[in-house]
Amino acid sequence: MSQPPHYNLFDSRGNHVPLGKKVGSGGEGDVYEIAPHRMDVLAKIYHRPLTEERQEKLRLMVSGCNDDLKEFAAWPLDLLHAGNNGPVCGFVMPRIIDCEPIHKVYGPSHRKESFPNADWKFLVRTAKNLAAAFYIIHKYGYVVGDVNEGNILVTKKACVRLIDCDSFQVQTHDKIFHCEVGVAQFTPPELQKSKDFKMLRTQNHDNFGLAILIFLLLFMGRHPFSGVYKGTDDMPIERAIAEHRFAFGRSAALKAMSPPPNSVGLSVVPGEVSSLFEQAFAESGIQSWGRPSANDWWNVLDALEKRLKKCPTESMHTYYTGIATCPWCTLENSSGILLFLSSDTISRIDVAAEWQKVLVIKPPGPIPEINPQKYRCLPAPLSPDIARALKFRKVLQVAAALLLIISAGLMVGPLWTGTYSTKDLAGLVPAVIAGFLLMYPGRDTAEKKRRKKEFEDARYSWRLWEKKWKAEAGDAEFTAQLGALTALKGRYETIEQEYKNALVTLQHTSRERQEKKFLENCFIDTCTSSKLGENRKATLRSFGIETAADIAPYKVMSIPGFDTAMTTELMNWRKQQENRFVFDEGKGISTSDVQGLIHTFQPKIRPVERELLIGIEKLHAIQQKIFKNRVKFQPVIEKSARDLAQAHASLSAFRLTGKIF
Structure with a gap:
């Protein structure tokens, strides 16, 4: 039995079905458009006559067709017969496009x-x-x-x-x-x-x-x-x-x-x-x-x-x-393989516009100087009893000083002349008396200790507040953040310039890029080598070798089961594809070439972008925090400075000396 002519086709209702142009071909049959103007369906016509069993199977599938099946599959919608009421030779199915x-x-x-x-x-x-x-x-x-x-x-x-x-x-x-x-x-x-x-x-x-x-x-x-x-x-x-x-x-x-x-x-x-x-x-x-x-x-x-x-x-x-x-990101960075095409530019921001935001952020300037030494305070007044005791202590101090001078005179003479003897130890008696006078616990001692304690507490508090004032109201953090942003801007501009230079390089290597693009469209699927069956093609794809551009001896040899002979076979096939390449001088840089550069530079510039945007917000927040802290802490700091100055003045009533601030 021979296959009937394609023009003698009828559907299950006896209607003649004219075919249009062939749109596909497979091992079992060809696929045609149905004329005229049937764009929603196609006809599959088998190369060979179908057995009764195959015809019966198609009848069952057509009878079982429903909307669910049509949504997901090119399901047989109707049978095609070779001649009116003739044997089944094909079927009508939904046309699947795009x-x-x-x-x-x-x-x-x-x-x-x-x-x-x-x-x-x-x-x-x-x-x-x-x-x-x-x-x-x-x-x-x-x-x-x-x-x-x-x-x-x-x-x-x-x-x-x-x-x-x-x-x-x-x-x-x-x-x-x-x-x-x-x-x-x-x-x-x-x-x-x-x-x-x-x-x-x-x-x-x-x-x-x-x-x-x-x-x-x-x-x-x-x-x-x-x-x-x-x-x-x-x-x-x-x-x-x-x-x-x-x-x-x-x-x-x-x-x-x-x-x-x-x-x-x-x-x-x-x-x-x-x-x-x-x-x-x-x-x-x-x-x-x-x-x-x-x-x-x-x-x-x-x-x-x-x-x-x-x-x-x-x-x-x-x-x-x-x-x-x-x-x-990790896989792309480690393998160098572009898994997904990126957007059309390496950057999402206008760095010049973003930098204007930095320039309008007013620096807080140096911190206002607050120093206890600038405050002039009078000592706290002493009670009459304490004042008399202090005067008496001053008399004792003067007497003690005279006794120390006398004692020194009595001891220095014999030492100087070399006639020193044990009887000269009597010269220490005035010094001992002076010591007792200085150690005499007058009524002013307790007041002196109290004022000294107040001074030490005030100095300790001042040092804490001074540290907090400089740290939280000073401009050091702002200056450091501004410096970091300036460095980020420099990094951004460097990467951007490297990208522009790479674009220029692309223009100078257009032949190599065109050839690579050509090889990337020579898929392993099209290789007809008898040594490269479907199983080996699947293995190659699983190891990332999909096109002629992916073929390299070290890549192929690293795949289990691929020996030198198979590697040579694949390299020969790649060479065949290279020989088919024709350079087009009038063709500019391809989109995929630019995308490749974008893929290379985006991972570099995007983190800088993100740091820059976050950093600008942080700079403004730092500025606001500094202004707020200056308003908040200045009265407290000034009070601490005045308290220290007052404590120092009160303690100075006892004529103590030494570094106290």
């Missing part, structure tokens, strides 16, 4: 081209919508079966659409229409060794592939079973899956596995999300309903989306609020 394959969302290089405005929140939402799509498929009793990155599309709004739905497993109460295809990188362990996919698939099998895709989305294209294997033999992804070697899991070390370089771990997601990954990839997952369902995933991803925050350094970075610092 979509890209899901791997262009989670792969950083693809994402920068296809989804330049996507951040991690976009990836989380895509994962959530993917779970919703699987939930709907499972809700109506269908099984995807062939879960893989090629039959899932994503819109610019993170909506998910499933295609190739005619390969899904369809089951009635007495018959199963199998999904007869599969991709090893998304096939659960219990099916890995199967040579024939014509078997009963379960939703639990789908849940394994769903968990793989969600992991790829949340972890920047890293396959959960592609890591660094500590053994000496080869560890391809399908073997790692079969042996439950989850490279990011709690038991990874026991399985001789560890995550690949330049990747993040499960700590970037909440515990409930990481627990679902552990459950999905654990050995217990092979049991019936052992893996998280699509609904389980939707619930935790919906909660995660609500618990995201923006990075203070890079606005395009969003991350889980449960971790202290942005993991994407």
